[in-house]
Amino acid sequence: MTRTDLLALTPDTLASLSNRGLVKRAEKDLAAGSGPVVTSSDDGTVRGTFPDGTATALPPGSGLDAADCSCAATGVCRHRIGLVLAYQRGTQEETPEAAEPLANWSPGEFDDDALAAALGRTALTAAHRTRARGYTARVHRPTAEDPAPRAELPTCTVRFPVPRELGYALTDAAAALRAEVITLAVWAFRAADAEQATEVSVGGRTVDGRATVTAAADEALRAAVALADELLLDGVQQAGPVFAGSLRRAGRDLAATSQHWPAGAVAALREQLDAYADRSTRYTSGRLAALLAELHARHRAAGQDPVGVLGTAEAPVTPLRRVRLVALGCRIGGTARDRTAETYFAHADAGVALVLRTRWDLTEDRCPTGHDLSERRLLGSPLRALATANVVSEHTARAADRTVTLSRGRIAATSVTPVGSAWTELPESLLVRDAAAHLRAAGDRPPRLIRPRVEADAVRVVMVDGVDEIGYDPAGQRLEAVLRDPAGNGVHLHAEYNPLCPGGLDALAAALRDGGIRAVSGMLGRTRGRTVLDPLAVLTARGVTVPDLAPGAGDTTLEATARRPADPITEALEAALTALADAAHQGLRRLTPATRAALGDSAGRLRRTGLHSAAGLLDDLSRNLHVQGAPAAVPHWVTAQIRLTTSLDLHQEDG
Known part of the structure; x- marks a missing residue:
């Protein structure tokens, strides 16, 4: 019998199951003629005998960690990797047609008996406790570009690189949690398949079949x-x-x-x-x-979706196993009392972006800029190096909101090396070559006010074929540019001036004018009908530029650009939301005559643009304030704020 599971193991998958060094060592041994003699049994077990006498066996229905090897190594060793590579080479030489494309399948096909047999009853019991509390997940089904289905759980990701095999499932969760999170991922796919959805809430307390x-x-x-x-x-x-x-x-x-x-x-x-x-x-x-x-x-x-709307009962923080993170830049913030740095990372194996937060109290007389902070050391390296690095850590924890903590630890190692070309090797969930298609695919999400509070959800790396325009809007204190992605879409880059990073816009403009620009990282979304990118860093042939950490006083003269007027609907919605915000700031009991007049004017403006229902909500608010008093007006303010916020979001996203 042909072991299709072994044929489906790519070098990247093998590296994820072990590490890249073991894969390279096994490939080198095979190329040097030191590979194993491969035999197969009738039951499908593949055996290999190495020149040094080591005997390895890969039985069907189990992963590499459950294989038998006579060497002294614990876990996946170079012999198991070498036997897989040798089997693949021999099979492809004998029957080249044996390597078939991956099937369009779902991990939801596994029933609980199969889960218990592969992962153990203990893992199933632990997963049942989590499902009783409820959890959310986003599933990604196989595509031609990414044939491995995966499930994004609140604090980790599970991938299934080998069709209909649980033993090779990959997760960034720590080893002790592996079996439990694989079970949760399978249940998530099962729920998603039943609902024909991509984002699901699983389990939780129910009454008459509905979550509560x-x-x-x-x-x-x-x-x-x-x-x-x-x-x-x-x-x-x-x-x-x-x-x-x-x-x-x-x-x-x-x-x-x-x-x-x-x-x-x-x-x-x-x-x-x-x-x-x-x-x-x-x-x-x-x-x-x-x-x-x-x-x-x-x-x-x-009442409709308590698990997704209120958050998961999953552990707030999950320890991860050895992970490789690719830095995507840094954002500096702060007040008169402190400075903060948010360093963004791509977790390629999980297909998500994470953020590391660092805060420094200001005890000095001077106020450090972003460039000053770039020399502060984190994990033994300057911030400027960490924000443009590949980080491999064995001491990492990820929270449900996708914030991450990294530590050098006493035993666990953390290495920081230059990012090189890692941006261009990210998976399609993080690396965008067609911004329009990417945003269309992400369009079926809940309204912003009830989405999960996930950090860095919009952070992506956008490949750039060229820069059409660069200019500075002095009124908005914003650098604007129009980038072209490989699909020919225009991506509007908007970078606002940060007084804590005076040289940021100058450094960004210089990087955009660099003839060797390759990609820009940042928050990708839609505003006023246009694809907009708020940049974090720029990758050119010279390396990565992080504007917030750049030197300079911000005294370079930038060519001005013409301001694009907002459309009437956007202006009317924004004016109404401003009036509602002023009312919340003052308090409904203490509204000034000017704010009351602004609410009335906003209702008229909405009505003139055809938004009669929205105008009626503001009229109801004003009427209740006048007739019944502030307490009675509270639900009307809330309804108007929710309705107008969601309307503006949808109008901007849909263009």
Whole structure:
């Protein structure tokens, strides 16, 4: 019998099952004639005898880690890798047609008996406990470019590179969790196949077949929403230390009941109040209004999909096994009291982007710029090196929101090497060659206010064939450029001036004008009907440029570009959201006559653009404020904010 599972193991898959060094060693031995003598048994077991006397056997139905080898190595060794390569070579020489394309299959085909036989009853029991709490997943079915189906779980990813074989499943979770997360991934595919969906919620507490939440979780969420209402009524100026303490307790209660996404919204709301108290530019009334609306939106949608809307009950942090991360650049932020660096990484094996957050308190008189921070050391390397590096770590943990922690550890090693050409070798989920097609594929997502709070979800690397325009918008303090991807799409690059990184726009403009530009990393999305990229770093023939870490005083003269006027619908929606944000900032009990007039003017403007339903929501808000008072107007403000926010998002994404 032909072992199709062994034929399906590519060098990359073998490297993921072991490491690239073992694969190269096995390939070198095979090329030098030191490979094994290969034989096959009637039951499908492939055996190999090496020149040094080592005997290795690969029985069917199990992975390489379950194979037999007489060498002293623990786990997958070079002999097992060498036997796979030797078997592939011999089979292809004898019957070249034996190597068939991968089948269009789903891991959901495995039943629980097959899972128990391959992974053990203990793993199945642990997975049942997680499913009882509920979890979310996004599944990716086989394509010609990426034939291995995979499931993105909240804190790890599972890939199935060999059709209908569980033993070769790959995951970035630690070895102790491997069997459990593979089981969860199979269940996710099973649910996705039944619903004909790509994003699913699995398990959780149910009543009459519908997911629900516990009484404690519902009470915690209601308490958080009540605090949001109190803030909406009284405004940020009245939110003192007592209110901040109440928010902190509400966040802890939400986290304790595994409602991670509302807990994240409460934490962000608390940060906004702290920023307002510190007179920091991190505070904006628009951000405050969006967070208040988010808590209400999640509360309203919780009855339909509590697992996806409220967050997963999966462990907040999952330890990962040895992982390779590709740095995609860095973003610098901070206040008068601190500086922060968000370093973005591509986790190629998982097909997702992660972010590493670092914070420094300012104890010096001077205020460091991004270039000053580039010399600060993380994991034994300067930040400028880490932000443009390949990082291989054996001491990594990933949170449900895709933040990652890296540590050198006492035993576990972390290596930092130049990124080289790693950007161009990323999988299609991270490397974009057709921006329009990529955004169309990502279009069927829930509204932003109830999506999972996942960091770096929009971070991608966009391949660039050319740069058509570069200019500076002095009114918006923004560098703009039009890039062309390999498919011919125009990608509009927008980079706003960061006062903490004065040389950033100059460095970015120089990199874009470099004739050897190859790719740009950043947050990819749509704004006002256009594909827009907010850049993190630029890859040219000279290497990677990270604008936020670049030197310079920002005194280079940049050619001005003409501003593109917004369309009437966008302008009307933005004006209405500004009026609603001003109302939330002041508090519905303390609205000024100017804000009341702005709400009325915004309703008229919406009506003139044909958005009659949206205008009616603002009319309802104004009427209730005038007739019944502020408390009665709260649900009307919430409904208007949710409706207009979602309308603007859809209008911008759909163009």
